[in-house]
Amino acid sequence: RGHSASYYVVDWGYNYRIDELRSxxxxxxxxxxxTDNRKRAEIAQAYTAQLQPLDGLEIPFYTSMTAPSNLSSFHLYPVLLKDASTRAQFRSFMQRQGVQTSxxxxxxxxxxxxxxxxxxxDLPLxxxxAQRVVTLPLYAGMRPEQRDGVLQAIRQWQALRAA
Structure with a gap:
């Protein structure tokens, strides 16, 4: 106990102390x-209801997201594109529609x-x-019209791909 007289670092580490303002x-x-977790869960449920039936998209964790015992904070909403080669085009299209993806x-x-x-x-999956995943916008302050704009943009993308 007390202050060490010397330090010997064997691996990377972190200092997680925060100041009073951030505390x-x-x-x-x-x-x-x-409240924020509930709001994000509602947005995620709306996304899932609209996106799950679409061809060309997979919703990872779909089973766990829809389970009654789900305790997710829904801090992200990832989707998997069917074809990794379309990810850059999808993200560019979404950006032109005013939708930020990550x-x-x-x-x-x-x-x-x-x-x-x-x-x-060794890690093909x-x-x-990693090559197919795209994260859709999801935050507690997201308004229904913003959520619907994301869904509309995805439907437009799907329609263009089908044409």
């Missing part, structure tokens, strides 16, 4: 946690820090999913 902000946000998360074994932790070809 106060965090406490204020905690009071809204259940990619969460790249395959970790492709990061430079983790190069060599897996042999090439991870690589496939």
């Amino acid at each position: 106060a902000l965090g406490l204020a946000q905690l009071r809204r946690l259940k 990619i969460h998360y790249p395959a970790i074994h492709r990061f430079s820090r983790y190069q060599g932790t897996a042999a090439e070809g 991870t690589d496939e999913v």
Whole structure:
């Protein structure tokens, strides 16, 4: 106990101390946690109801998202495109429609820090999913018309692909 006279670092580490201002902000946000989680869950349910039947999209975690015991915070809403080669086009189309998409998360074994932790070809499913995943907008303050705009843009994309 007490202060160490010297330090010897054997691996990367983190300092998770936060200042008083960020602590106060965090406490204020905690009071809204259940409400914000519920709002995001409602948006995710609307997305799922509209997107699940569409051809060309998969909803990962669909079974767990629709389970009565689901405790997800729905901080992200990922979808998998049927064809990885269309991801850039899909994201560009969505951007032109005013919808921001993201990619969460790249395959970790492709990061430079983790190069060599897996042999090439050892993680084919991870690589496939990482190339097909796109994250749709989802946040507690999202208005119904914004959510519907995302869904409309996806339906327009589907219609263009089918033509």
